[in-house]
Each structure stands twice: as structure tokens, then as C-alpha cells.
Amino acid sequence: MVTEIAKTENNYQAAFRAVRASSPTVPWLELVRGSAMERFEQLGFPAVHNEEWKYTNLAPLAKQEFVPATRPAGVVIDAERFVFPETATAHLVVVNGFFSEELSVKTGLENVIAIDLLSAVADARYNKVARSYLARNAGYHNNGLSALNTAFLQSGVFLWIPRNVKVETPIQVTFLADAGRADSAAFPRLLVVAEENSSATLIENFVSTHDQQYFTNAVAEIVIKDGARLEHYRMQRESSKAFHTSITSAELGRNSSYDTTSINLGGRLSRHDISVVLDHEGAECWVDGLYLAGSDQHTDTHSVIDHQQPHCNSHQLYKGILDGNARAVFNGKIFVREGAQKTDAMQTNKNLLLSPQARVDTKPQLEIYADDVKCAHGAAVGQLDQEELFYLQARGINPELGRSLLTYGFAEEVIEKIKIDSIRAQLDEVVLRQLNTQLE
Amino acid sequence: MLEIRNLHAAINGNEILKGINLTVKKGEIHAIMGPNGSGKSTLAKVLAGHPQYEVTAGEVIYEGKNLLELAPDERAREGVFMAFQYPIEIPGVSNAQFLRLAYNEKRKHLGEEELDPLEFKDLLKERAKVVEMDASFMTRSVNEGFSGGEKKRNEILQMAVLEPKLAVLDETDSGLDIDALRVVAGGVNQLLTPDNAIIVVTHYQRLLNYIVPDYVHVLAGGRIAREGGKELALELESKGYDWITNPNVAGSANLNAAS
Numbered sequence: 133m134v135t136e137i138a139k140t141e142n143n144y145q146a147a148f149r150a151v152r153a154s155s156p157t158v159p160w161l162e163l164v165r166g167s168a169m170e171r172f173e174q175l176g177f178p179a180v181h182n183e184e185w186k187y188t189n190l191a192p193l194a195k196q197e198f199v200p201a202t203r204p205a206g207v208v209i210d211a212e213r214f215v216f217p218e219t220a221t222a223h224l225v226v227v228n229g230f231f232s233e234e235l236s237v238k239t240g241l242e243n244v245i246a247i248d249l250l251s252a253v254a255d256a257r258y259n260k261v262a263r264s265y266l267a268r269n270a271g272y273h274n275n276g277l278s279a280l281n282t283a284f285l286q287s288g289v290f291l292w293i294p295r296n297v298k299v300e301t302p303i304q305v306t307f308l309a310d311a312g313r314a315d316s317a318a319f320p321r322l323l324v325v326a327e328e329n330s331s332a333t334l335i336e337n338f339v340s341t342h343d344q345q346y347f348t349n350a351v352a353e354i355v356i357k358d359g360a361r362l363e364h365y366r367m368q369r370e371s372s373k374a375f376h377t378s379i380t381s382a383e384l385g386r387n388s389s390y391d392t393t394s395i396n397l398g399g400r401l402s403r404h405d406i407s408v409v410l411d412h413e414g415a416e417c418w419v420d421g422l423y424l425a426g427s428d429q430h431t432d433t434h435s436v437i438d439h440q441q442p443h444c445n446s447h448q449l450y451k452g453i454l455d456g457n458a459r460a461v462f463n464g465k466i467f468v469r470e471g472a473q474k475t476d477a478m479q480t481n482k483n484l485l486l487s488p489q490a491r492v493d494t495k496p497q498l499e500i501y502a503d504d505v506k507c508a509h510g511a512a513v514g515q516l517d518q519e520e521l522f523y524l525q526a527r528g529i530n531p532e533l534g535r536s537l538l539t540y541g542f543a544e545e546v547i548e549k550i551k552i553d554s555i556r557a558q559l560d561e562v563v564l565r566q567l568n569t570q571l572e
Numbered sequence: 573m574l575e576i577r578n579l580h581a582a583i584n585g586n587e588i589l590k591g592i593n594l595t596v597k598k599g600e601i602h603a604i605m606g607p608n609g610s611g612k613s614t615l616a617k618v619l620a621g622h623p624q625y626e627v628t629a630g631e632v633i634y635e636g637k638n639l640l641e642l643a644p645d646e647r648a649r650e651g652v653f654m655a656f657q658y659p660i661e662i663p664g665v666s667n668a669q670f671l672r673l674a675y676n677e678k679r680k681h682l683g684e685e686e687l688d689p690l691e692f693k694d695l696l697k698e699r700a701k702v703v704e705m706d707a708s709f710m711t712r713s714v715n716e717g718f719s720g721g722e723k724k725r726n727e728i729l730q731m732a733v734l735e736p737k738l739a740v741l742d743e744t745d746s747g748l749d750i751d752a753l754r755v756v757a758g759g760v761n762q763l764l765t766p767d768n769a770i771i772v773v774t775h776y777q778r779l780l781n782y783i784v785p786d787y788v789h790v791l792a793g794g795r796i797a798r799e800g801g802k803e804l805a806l807e808l809e810s811k812g813y814d815w816i817t818n819p820n821v822a823g824s825a826n827l828n829a830a831s
Contacts (some may be wrong), residue, residue: 528677
């Protein structure tokens with residue numbers, strides 16, 4: 133297996149040389165990309181002997197010779213169908229990791245800078261912000277996946293919400309996998325900087341136009357400054373044959389708020405690493421999610437919520453529904469650092485197993501180094517409640533429909549807090565379709 | 573409408589019902605009373621088809637059909653309704669969604685057209701008046717966060733929507749204060765027609781002041797120990813269940829009666 137991994141690295145290395153030639157950038161970023169590639173060569177893909185990867189085996193991904201995608205030229209794509217109506221005037225499209233100005237609509241984004249990340253890096257107006265925050269929170273020194281994404285940084289989205297700007301229209305970033313061929317790899321990158329007292333809603337939408345095998349290796353870095361608010365939805369609806377790895381790193385300023393909900397539906401193998409650092413007083417976050425997996429799907433969420441300063445609150449609810457021989461992993465760490473007094477941290481992970489072959493490995497972890505804190509966590513794995521099922525049956529609802537209704541209800545706790553109607557409606561539909569049922 | 577013959581039922585191998593005989597006709601109200609552990613609630617659950625209870629002997633004929641052969645949901649669609657003693661909470665499913673689904677399942681069964689959410693909303697609004705329930709309860713998850721009284725009212729709302737032929741009210745009065753009791757009982761009375769029937773399972777006589785039974789059956793040790801008219805309930809109230817279960821100490825205690 134070691135030789136297989138080495139071979140794949142060589143494959144990426146050849147592609148990396150081509151990137152350097154075709155997508156030159158500013159010197160500092162050239163250096164970052166170069167050292168990221170070196171780091172990936174040393175680290176490779178994470179392997180199961182790494183404690184953080186104990187239950188998710190990337191060997192099939194490492195073995196496959198994925199070919200890094202190049203900038204699509206003149207492709208005609210119907211990206212409209214992935215647009216949530218609420219974001220019709222604020223919709224950014226990224227195809228195979230490359231930002232597409234043509235497919236994007238920015239009429240509702242007058243006060244916001246939403247441009248290609250590589251352009252931002254080269255633009256004197258944004259260079260300082262980009263350089264301050266790019267590759268800062270999603271470091272590549274200890275993480276092979278982040279290193280690989282950073283090495284292939286040729287585009288992506290730079291989203292800058294200036295001070296005091298309240299963006300009313302939700303902003304959608306659609307990461308579209310549109311492989312002209314199978315086995316392509318894309319490296320979507322997103323940098324969001326919400327300046328002091330700004331507020332916005334962000335939707336990340338990972339979708340594909342086809343049902344081929346491909347590899348998405350995404351990184352999103354999110355900076356929320358003092359008093360700013362960000363509501364963030366992340367929808368992962370990759371193809372059923374896709375490999376999807378994704379890193380979300382957020383840092384929160386003083387009295388800022390970050391409310392994120394991750395919905396993981398697609399992919400043959402998906403892994404989401406989300407980390408939220410509360411390193412200024414008075415910050416608050418909600419880090420919620422829902423994963424739905426059926427046969428031959430493996431989905432893994434690793435979450436780190438890091439309370440570094442006092443008077444911060446965090447709330448976390450992750451729910452999972454597993455059917456067939458699906459596998460899921462939830463690993464949620466909460467750190468309360470020394471001095472982070474008056475921390476209020478709450479974490480819950482609940483899993484519903486609809487089949488005896490489904491399996492979940494859940495591990496909520498609290499590490500507390502302060503003494504005046506309020507922390508609670510819990511995990512549950514169970515089947516549908518027989519008394520609830522009987523109650524529905526006693527009202528004339530057949531057992532099959534009853535099971536669907538209860539499963540829908542289980543997911544609803546996460547879905548109902550989503551404030552964008554069309555996302556909620558789409559999710560209701562997805563959940564029910566997965567269950568072969570119609571409610572309406 | 574309903575004929576129960578020599579019904580025996582067990583849970584986890586323990587026989588609870590030991591030969592129940594009961595006939596209920598259209599338009600009648602029957603009260604099933606009895607001390608704790610006498611088998612009242614078991615009888616209700618067996619009629620609804622709770623999977624934990626095993627019928628070991630006897631038969632139940634409902635509208636000419638063998639009720640015991642029907643699955644619980646089939647019984648419900650055929651018009652049998654049990655109001656639960658402890659209504660179940662269904663998180664994430666709104667009361668309106670749940671009721672419409674149940675209502676439409678029954679319509680489909682009867683070969684009638686289903687109602688869309690808007691049509692159903694009107695119907696629900698109308699039926700909710702029966703138990704004086706506020707519209708805000710319709711968008712909340714089924715029974716979640718409801719008080720005891722609200723849950724019981726919600727049971728009667730379901731009855732109002734589903735219009736059963738045979739309603740079995742299992743301890744519907746337990747946990748109700750006097751005002752809620754009046755509302756719930758008033759709702760049940762409004763739903764009574766010459767074509768349906770109600771079996772009221774209760775420990776106490778007080779509910780029967782509001783829902784006046786035609787017949788009272790007193791269960792003891794899994795059998796019907798005594799039967800009579802509504803005056804039997806009053807007699808029980810003053811004499812206590814010991815009067816029936818332990819005739820030797822008749823009149824010595826009426827601790828079981830409602831205060």
C-alpha cells in the first residue's frame with residue numbers, strides 16, 4: 133500500500149509542475165504552494181494509524197490516480213438549477229475548483245467583494261486581507277489534505293464583507309463538479325472575511341452534473357471579526373461515486389456570532405473537518421449538522437470547538453440517519469483552555485440506525501482546563517421507537533409510512549432551524565425521497 | 573358493533589385478562605372501571621392492537637370482522653380509536669402534518685379523495701373548536717412540550733378529526749384538573765352520535781359525571797366482576813373497590829375512590 137500511495141503522490145507532483153507553469157501567482161503564494169506540495173509529499177494522505185482517521189480509510193482514494201482538473205474553457209453548464217431562489221442575485225459558481233465569472237450573478241452584492249481568490253491575491257486593494265488570512269486557519273503543516281488543496285491553489289472565491297455592511301441577500305457559492313472525464317480531482321478554496329459589525333448569510337453548495345467518480349478536496353477559511361455575524365449553510369450533495377474531503381476553519385472575533393449547519397448527503401466517501409476557534413471574549417457559535425447515508429456510503433465528521441477565551445458559548449447538535457450498510461463517524465472535540473472561564477459549551481450527537489447492517493462510531497470529547505465552566509455532551513445511537521410507531525399505527529398510519537414519518541421527524545430537529553425556505557424544502561424532499569415517501 | 577367473547581390476554585407470559593365478555597351496541601357509552609392492575613388498560617390496548625400484548629384465547633368481533641386479525645393501523649382505518657393514557661411525543665412532526673396524514677389514510681381506505689393541506693387546515697380549524705384548542709398547537713410537534721391536559725385534549729382532537737365508530741378512552745381523565753376535564757368530556761359528548769359508541773376506561777367515577785355511561789363494568793383480576801347502570805359507579809365511589817374485590821371487608825374502606 134505504501135508504494136501505491138507514493139505512486140499517487142508522483143501523479144499529483146507532475147500535475148503540480150503544470151500548475152506552476154500555467155497559473156503563476158504572486159511570489160509569496162508561490163512559496164506557500166511550493167511548501168504545501170513539499171508537505172503533502174511528506175505527509176501523504178492520512179492513514180488509519182492516525183487516531184483522527186481510525187474509522188475512515190482513505191486507501192481507495194490514495195490508490196486511485198486522480199487527475200487534477202484544469203481551468204474549464206468555454207464549457208456550457210446549466211448552473212441555474214443549483215441556485216436557491218433566495219440567492220438569485222448573489223450566486224457565485226465555481227467549476228472544478230475554478231471560479232466562473234460568467235456563470236456567477238452578483239447584482240445583489242453591491243457592497244461586497246466577491247471575486248476570484250487568485251485575482252484578489254494579485255490586487256493591491258485586497259492583497260493585504262487575502263495574505264493575512266489565507267492558509268492561516270486551515271494550516272497545511274500537519275494535514276495532508278489541506279496541503280494538497282493549498283498546493284493546487286489556482287482559483288477559488290474571495291468573499292470580503294466590509295465593516296458595518298449588512299448583506300440582506302443570502303450569498304450562495306456553488307462548487308460544481310463537472311468532469312469532462314472520470315477520475316478528476318478538484319481543489320475548491322474559499323476565503324471569507326467578515327469585517328467588524330458586518331452580517332451575512334453564506335450557502336456553500338457542493339453538487340455535480342454527472343454521476344462519475346471524482347475527488348473534491350475543499351478548504352474554506354472563515355474569519356469573523358468583532359461584532360460580526362455569519363450564518364453559514366453547507367450542503368454536500370456530491371455524486372454517489374465521489375470522494376469528498378472538506379475542511380472548514382472559522383475564527384471568531386469579540387462578541388461575534390457564527391451559526392453553521394452542515395448537511396452531508398452525497399459521496400461514496402465523505403469527510404468534513406470543521407474547526408471553530410473562539411479566541412476573543414463574548415463569541416458564540418452554533419455548529420450543527422445532519423448526515424444521511426445509505427448503502428455503500430461512508431460519512432465522517434470531525435469537529436473541533438476551541439474555547440480559548442472566557443465568556444464564549446458554543447452549541448452543537450449533529451444528527452445522523454443511516455440505512456443499508458452505511459457507515460458514519462462523528463468525532464466532536466470541545467476544548468476549554470486555561471483561563472476560558474464562564475464558558476458554556478453544549479454538544480449532542482444522535483444517530484438513528486434504520487438497518488442492522490448500518491454502523492456509527494461516535495466519540496464526543498470534552499477537554500476542560502478551566503474550573504468555572506458549564507459543559508455538557510452526549511451521544512446516542514438507536515433505532516426507531518416502537519411506542520412511537522404504535523402510536524402512529526393506532527391512528528391509521530401504516531408501519532412503513534410511520535417509519536418514514538418518524539425518521540423525517542428525527543431529521544427535522546436540524547432542518548427546521550434553517551432559515552432559508554428553499555433549502556428546508558429541498559431537504560424535506562431529499563429526506564423523504566431517501567425514505568421513498570411523500571408527505572405532501 | 574363490538575362483541576368480546578372470553579378474551580384472554582397476556583404480557584410477557586403473564587395472563588392479565590382472564591375471560592372478558594362484553595357487548596357494545598351503536599349509540600352506547602360503556603364504562604370500564606376497576607382497581608389498579610385489574611386489566612382495564614390491557615383491555616384497551618388489546619382492542620387497539622398493541623404488539624406487546626398477546627391474545628391467548630377468545631375472540632373480538634367488530635362490525636362483523638375478526639378484529640384480532642387486523643393490524644393496528646387497519647383497525648384504526650376501520651374506525652377503532654384508542655385515546656392513549658400516556659400520549660406519545662413525536663418530535664419534528666407537526667400536529668397538522670400528523671393529523672392530515674392520519675385523516676387521509678382513512679379517506680384513502682374508504683375510497684374518498686384526500687384533502688390537500690389548505691382544505692385540511694379548514695377542517696382542522698373547525699374540529700379544534702370541539703376541545704377549544706388554539707391554532708398554535710397545530711404547528712407544534714405532536715405532543716412535544718404539551719402539558720398533561722394539552723396532551724389529553726390533543727387525543728380528543730384526533731378523535732374529532734378521525735370520527736371513529738368505536739372510541740376507547742384509556743384513563744383520559746388522569747392528570748386533568750377540573751377545567752380541563754370539563755373541556756375534554758364536553759368534547760367527547762359533542763362527538764357522540766347514534767351511530768358510534770364509546771368505551772370509557774377509568775379508575776375514578778368523576779369523569780362519569782360528565783360522560784354519563786349506559787353501562788358500567790367493573791373489572792377485578794382480569795374478569796368482569798360486576799355490571800350495572802350508571803348508579804354502579806356512584807356506589808363504587810362511596811364503597812370503594814374493596815366492596816367488589818374483597819366483599820368481606822365491604823364498607824371498611826373507600827380509599828380507591830376519587831376525592
